Amino acid sequence: MNLEHYLPVNGGLRASILVAGLFLGAWLIGLLVQWIVQRVLHTLALRTRWVWDDVLLDHGVARWLARAVPPMIIQYGIVLIPGVPDRYDEGIARLAEAWLVFCMGMAVSSLLSGLDQLYRQGGPVQRQSLKGLVQLARLVVMIFTGLVIVGVVTGRQIGLLLSGLGAMSAVLLLVFKDTILGFVAGVQLSTNDMLRVGDWITLPAAGADGHVLDIGLHAVKVRNFDQTIVTIPTWKLMSESYQNWRGMVEAGGRRIKRALLLDASSVTELTPEAAAGIWPGEAATAYLQGQLPGLPDGRSGAGWQATNLGLFRTYARDYLERHPRIRQDLAVVVRQLPISGEGLPLELWCFTQETALAGYEAVQSDIFEHLLIQLPRFGLRLYQQPAGTDLRAIGAGMREAATTVPGA
Structure with a gap:
């Protein structure tokens, strides 16, 4: 052309x-x-x-x-x-x-x-x-x-x-320092299956306590339970320790580990007659006979004495073992912790079938509310610091006592 x-x-x-x-x-x-x-x-x-x-x-x-x-x-x-x-x-x-x-x-x-x-x-x-x-x-x-x-x-x-x-x-x-560090950390996290999108992780140093939204080359995004989003450098998850709750979700059991603070002065010896009027259950009969679950031979040692605290501990364990929301294939323990100035702690250790927050808290609250209302039945009292009403009642009692003393 x-x-x-x-x-x-x-x-x-x-x-x-x-x-x-x-x-x-x-x-x-x-x-x-x-x-x-x-x-x-x-x-x-x-x-x-x-x-x-x-x-x-x-x-x-x-x-x-x-x-x-x-x-x-x-x-x-x-x-x-x-x-x-x-x-x-x-x-x-x-x-x-x-x-x-x-x-x-x-x-x-x-x-x-x-x-x-x-x-x-x-x-x-x-x-x-x-x-x-x-x-x-x-x-x-x-x-x-x-x-x-x-x-x-x-x-x-x-x-x-x-x-x-x-x-x-x-x-x-x-x-490209951050890029190289992020790439190495990302490969290690992915190869070892240490972190996935959707995992619930806790990293207090970064203020992270929630679910992983995104895993990038430079940063990992976590949505906290208060709906805030925390951005963590990827390499930081390899240089610092963090807690991954994925195992709890996969196992289908979330641990309850909380204690009742009891007044040590309310612990008393218990006779079989008194125990029968408190809780006439099979586990109570076994306890009064000195049969303690968890021991190799199931028998207590010499000098063993039944107490209202021991009976209540047996009752709490029996209640947990019969609870429909407690995993029986995982550990169920009711134990005493060392006495302190805050009272005598009686700790419950068990696992609920509910791993979501709302269901877990509902089961935990139901268990402790039930045990709280059972304490007077066993002659036990909670330990707590005196409140303002307690101090006013003490002051009123002292003033009333002073007015009744002759010559006061």
């Missing part, structure tokens, strides 16, 4: 008009291709039950591939325009090729993001997170894309650019 016949102007102006037309045509064709691709893929996505086409469409993979059409037209069309100086021809071709490389790099990066979303949607929430690895892969893709673009624009080989980066390794290590 003889373009000079259709554009009878001088060479420089003709070349400029043709280059401008090439750019305009490439831009219009790019818009048309994007519109067609978006409409076709959107229609196919609506008619199929697959999820991957919707995800890739939402992440713009097809959009970036369509944007690669204009630079391809410019790169291969610029050589067909007569009268363009070689230096301009080569420069425009290089810029178009750099644009093409950038679009392809963004398409690959979007594809990786879409694959990560497909992975997270393809199974339960408690799956291992690959977001850190995907972010690292995207970073590598963008660095490689940048090197290729620099090499295309400058006309240098990538090997020479990489050799220059080797001389700057100390600077690169300093710049």
Whole structure:
């Protein structure tokens, strides 16, 4: 085709008009291709039950591939325009090729993001997170894309650019320190299955006590139970100790470990006749006969004496063993702790079937409320610090006693 016949102007102006037309045509064709691709893929996505086409469409993979059409037209069309100086021809071709490389790099990066979303949607929430690895892969893709673009624009080989980066390794290590630490920590967390999205973790040093929302290359997001979000550097989960409650959820039992503070002065000896009037159960009869559960022979030693506290401890254990919400295949223990200035602690150690907070607290409250109202039945009293009403009652009693003393 003889373009000079259709554009009878001088060479420089003709070349400029043709280059401008090439750019305009490439831009219009790019818009048309994007519109067609978006409409076709959107229609196919609506008619199929697959999820991957919707995800890739939402992440713009097809959009970036369509944007690669204009630079391809410019790169291969610029050589067909007569009268363009070689230096301009080569420069425009290089810029178009750099644009093409950038679009392809963004398409690959979007594809990786879409694959990560497909992975997270393809199974339960408690799956291992690959977001850190995907972010690292995207970073590598963008660095490689940048090197290729620099090499295309400058006309240098990538090997020479990489050799220059080797001389700057100390600077690169300093710049990407957090990225390297986060990548190493993410690999260890994922390989050892130490952390998953959805896990309940506790890290007091970072103020974290809630469920893991996201595991990234640089940070882990945790939603606390007060609905605040804490961001923790990924490497910090390897350098500091944290508590993961996943084992509790998988076991299906949440531990109750709480004590009743009893008044030690209310503990008394107990006769079989008195015990029969308090609690005439089989476990009470076994206790009065000196049969103590947990001992190898089930018998108490010499000098053993029944007490109202021991009977109440037996009652509490029997109550827990009969409770429908307590796991009987896990430990059920009622024990005394050392006496302190706060009274005589009687601790309950058991596991509920309810692991959710609301159900767990409901079962725990029900157990302790029942035991509290049983204390007077066994002749026991709770220990607590005197309240203001107690002090006023003591003062009123002292004043009343003083008024009844002769000569006062």
